[in-house]
Amino acid sequence: MQAKRSRFLTVMLTLGLAFFYVPMILLVVYSFNYSKIVPVWGGWSLRWYKELFESREVWSAVSLSLQIAVVNATFATILGSLAGLAMVRFGRFKGRTLFGGMIVAPLVMPEVITGLSLLVFFITLNQLFGWPSERGFATITIAHITFSMAYVAVTIQARLTGMGQDLEEAAADLGAKPFKVLTAITLPRLTPALISGWLLAFTLSLDDLVIASFVTGPGANTLPILIFSRIRVGLRPDINALATMIILVIALCVAVAAILMFRQQRADQRDRKMAEGEEH
Amino acid sequence: MREARTQIAKPTQRPLHQRIMRRLQKHWQLVIVTIPFAWLLLFFLAPFLIVAKISLAELAIASPPFTKMIEWTDNGIMTIRVVFDNFTYILEDDLYLNTYLNSLKISVTSTILCLLFGYPVAYAIVRSGPVAKPILLFCIILPFWTSFLLRVYAWMGLLADQGTINNVLLAMGVIDEPIRMLYTEFAVYIGIVYTYMPFMILPLYANMEKLDGSLNEAAADLGSRATNTFFKVTLPLTMPGIVAGCLLVFIPATGEYVIPDLLGGGNVQMIGRVLYNEFSRNSDWPVAAAVAIVLLLLLVIPMMVFQYYQGKASEES
Numbered sequence: 335m336q337a338k339r340s341r342f343l344t345v346m347l348t349l350g351l352a353f354f355y356v357p358m359i360l361l362v363v364y365s366f367n368y369s370k371i372v373p374v375w376g377g378w379s380l381r382w383y384k385e386l387f388e389s390r391e392v393w394s395a396v397s398l399s400l401q402i403a404v405v406n407a408t409f410a411t412i413l414g415s416l417a418g419l420a421m422v423r424f425g426r427f428k429g430r431t432l433f434g435g436m437i438v439a440p441l442v443m444p445e446v447i448t449g450l451s452l453l454v455f456f457i458t459l460n461q462l463f464g465w466p467s468e469r470g471f472a473t474i475t476i477a478h479i480t481f482s483m484a485y486v487a488v489t490i491q492a493r494l495t496g497m498g499q500d501l502e503e504a505a506a507d508l509g510a511k512p513f514k515v516l517t518a519i520t521l522p523r524l525t526p527a528l529i530s531g532w533l534l535a536f537t538l539s540l541d542d543l544v545i546a547s548f549v550t551g552p553g554a555n556t557l558p559i560l561i562f563s564r565i566r567v568g569l570r571p572d573i574n575a576l577a578t579m580i581i582l583v584i585a586l587c588v589a590v591a592a593i594l595m596f597r598q599q600r601a602d603q604r605d606r607k608m609a610e611g612e613e614h
Numbered sequence: 615m616r617e618a619r620t621q622i623a624k625p626t627q628r629p630l631h632q633r634i635m636r637r638l639q640k641h642w643q644l645v646i647v648t649i650p651f652a653w654l655l656l657f658f659l660a661p662f663l664i665v666a667k668i669s670l671a672e673l674a675i676a677s678p679p680f681t682k683m684i685e686w687t688d689n690g691i692m693t694i695r696v697v698f699d700n701f702t703y704i705l706e707d708d709l710y711l712n713t714y715l716n717s718l719k720i721s722v723t724s725t726i727l728c729l730l731f732g733y734p735v736a737y738a739i740v741r742s743g744p745v746a747k748p749i750l751l752f753c754i755i756l757p758f759w760t761s762f763l764l765r766v767y768a769w770m771g772l773l774a775d776q777g778t779i780n781n782v783l784l785a786m787g788v789i790d791e792p793i794r795m796l797y798t799e800f801a802v803y804i805g806i807v808y809t810y811m812p813f814m815i816l817p818l819y820a821n822m823e824k825l826d827g828s829l830n831e832a833a834a835d836l837g838s839r840a841t842n843t844f845f846k847v848t849l850p851l852t853m854p855g856i857v858a859g860c861l862l863v864f865i866p867a868t869g870e871y872v873i874p875d876l877l878g879g880g881n882v883q884m885i886g887r888v889l890y891n892e893f894s895r896n897s898d899w900p901v902a903a904a905v906a907i908v909l910l911l912l913l914v915i916p917m918m919v920f921q922y923y924q925g926k927a928s929e930e931s
Contacts, residue, residue, distance in 0.1 A: 343741060346734035347750070350815075353731075353808070354757045357768035360778055364771060373777050417650035424643060429651070435921065436654040442861075442917045444869025446886045447665075447906045450893055454668065454903070455661030457678060480657045483650065513642050541761050544871050544890075558763050565767050565876065569774060577764040588759045592752055 358581065365574035372569040382575035391560065392576065399540055399557040402471060406478040407536040411528055413479065414486025414535070419520075421487070422494040440484040449548030452477045456549060470554030477549045478542060482535035489534065493527035494520075496602065500609070526598040533591045537584060669903035670696045680900050700904035710888070710905065714912065717885040720799070720874075721867035724806040725814075728863045729856065731807070732814035736855075739815075740822040751819065758812035765809050766876050773801050773877070797879030805873040806863075813862040821855025854923065861920040865913055885909055 365383070369376030386392055417437055420427070440448065456466055456473050466473050501523070505515045543558035550559065557580075564570055628636075638645065671680040685693050704710045739750045757765065772778045773795040780792040795801055825848070833843040871886035878884070885905065893902040 343734055343738035346731070347738035347742075350731065350735035350738075350811075351750075351753060354753070354811070357765070357772055357808070358757065358760070361764070361768040361771060371776065372771055373774065373781055413650045413653055416646045417654075420643075420647045420650070424647065427647060433647070433651055433654070436658055437650075438921050439917075440658060442865050442913075442920055444866065444886060444909060444913065446869050446871050446889050447662075447910060450889065450902065450906055451661035451665040452657070453893075454664050454678075454899070455657070458664055461678065476657060480653070483653070487650075516642075537759055541763070543763055558761070561763055561767070562872070562876075565763075565770065569771055569777075573767065574771075577761070577767065580764060581760050584760050585756065588756060592755075596748070 361574055362578045362581065365571065365578040367571060367574075370571060372571050372574060382571045383579075385572050386575045386579075389572070391555075392557075395555050395557045395560040398471065398554065402475050402478060402556065403536045403539040405475050406482055406539040407532045409475075409479045410482035410486050410535040411532045414483035414531060415490045415524065415528060417483065417487040418490030418494060419516075422491050423499075423520075437484055437487045440481040441488065443481075445542075445544035446548075448481060449477070449545040452480070452545065453548045469549055469551030473549040473551070474546050474554070474556065477545050478535075478539045481542075481545065482538045485534055485538060486531040489531045490524065490527055493524060497523055526594050530591045530595055533587055537587060540580075540584075665903045665906055668899050669700055669907045670698070671900050672697055672699065673898055673900050678899065679897060700900045701908070703901065704904055704908060709883075713883045713885050713888050714908070716883055717868050717870075718912070720802060720806070720882075720884060721864050721870075724803055724810065724867050725860050725864045727803065727807050728811055728814040729860060732811055732859065733818060733852075733856075736815045736818035736822055739819055740825075754812055754815050754819075758816075762809055763872065766805050766873055769801065769805055769808060769877060770796060773804070796877065797881050799878065799882050801877035802874050802882050802884075805877040806867050806870065809873065810863040810867060813866075814859040817858035817862060818852065818855040821852050821858070825851055857919070858923055861916050861923075865916055865920070868913060869909055 364372050366378050366380065367374075367376055368379035368381055417433075421430075421434060421437065452473075453469075456469060460466055502515050502519050505519050506512070510518065541558065542556075543562055546556050547559055547562070550556070555563075561573060561576065565573055667683055668678075668680055671683060673679060674681045681695060683695060685695070687693065735754075739747060739754070742750055770777075774780070775792045775794065775796065777796065779795065780789075783789045784792065829847050829851070830843055833847050834840075838846070869886040870884060871890050874882045874884040874887045875890075878887075886909075889902060889905045889909065892898060892905060
């Protein structure tokens, strides 16, 4: 589709982008507002950033959220890529339909249901085995791994199908055992997808409020839980400052992921062109 | 070959870690399937089955607060008790029924709004030049990554009685007193359309990108007008993208909790919010579990359609 963009489409595109970005820009601008009442302008100031950096509550929430996000991203990437490998490369195996269904289900399951069922599950476990006696870091991390691994699995599945099996078959023809093919050919080629999967799982975890609020216990506040409890009452300038910091960090992560994905795409195109060139 | 023979001859003399590695190399495929499978069975399927079980129990003053499904009497007789009271209670109670209907109304309307505004945006990106295209796409994906909660919060600042929109309108003299926008259904619509728009645009874009432009040219050569070509050629061909986008908006929007809570205040009842409150404040587990099951039943058909399309798309690629 290389036809020209009509004026109507250009207008819609501009409006769409404005709709996306104006609220975020205002959010950032008002974080530098001196006034305590957010939408009333009281001059430029870094007052709320100072308050933010001095708040112990905020720092402990940031630290808890980051710890959960790192552990979650690591485990979700491992489990998700194993699941993706099994779905794409192992042909038909017993229970594949159930397995495939369980991989996609967390993507479409309403968060309230996932959160509710995991909380009930943890309480039941505690009554049966005495674990987890306290809800917090461990329970939130398990809950996050369960839904983020689904996203990683889908990413890896797409990458594996996109990669094709030619190189692996060639290695097998040359006498490499299946395990060797996996470690020497498949995994190295998957690396960019693994990194973007890790980043995806990391941000998903940092972003989650609903599931974490269900499975957390007293005293264990992640950053979204802390933000939510504050903004439920209304607008707060310190949350604007916090939001600006978060947007900055996430934008950096996304930029890295985008560059990686872009490079990968170009490498794929090159591979494909070379393969086509050999055929002709 | 020689190695294999020595292993058979003296299997006990190999160090343990080597034997484990050999085992692993032999059964690695099984290991790869088992680990994620076991995780999902334990932390996804089992919790869900427990909720289904609780929805068939009665509220009891106990810990956990519901009756047991299977009980053994003293003389060794097993009794299974299943009650559907929670479901009849939900379906006969006006509060729940209206909340379900209201959630569906809000999610269907927001899905249509997302489609109406998202379709032209996706189409515009597809028709952009090779330099602008990846940049525009990045601009659509970026807000999708920035915190969901903060995107909702951004709208609180715009819509509040003393918020930016009211301030601008007051200063321009368009209105004399602030319009109430925050904590209304209108705010909930804005919030849902805003946060779920990328879920509509991305599948539409992916679908349109694959379309063959020559079909449009052929239609134009044969004298079809632009609007006619759109409805006869482009729209039917982008149907898979429309279905995927609509489902990706509709399914999560129906169970939404954060948006009705922050932007709707107490004035907009949606089922996700009722479920959360039912569970955390009243701790009536059986009813909350039944509410969850009914919500899932409402969404099960759209979910299955989505899975079907997802499967088909991955097979095609």
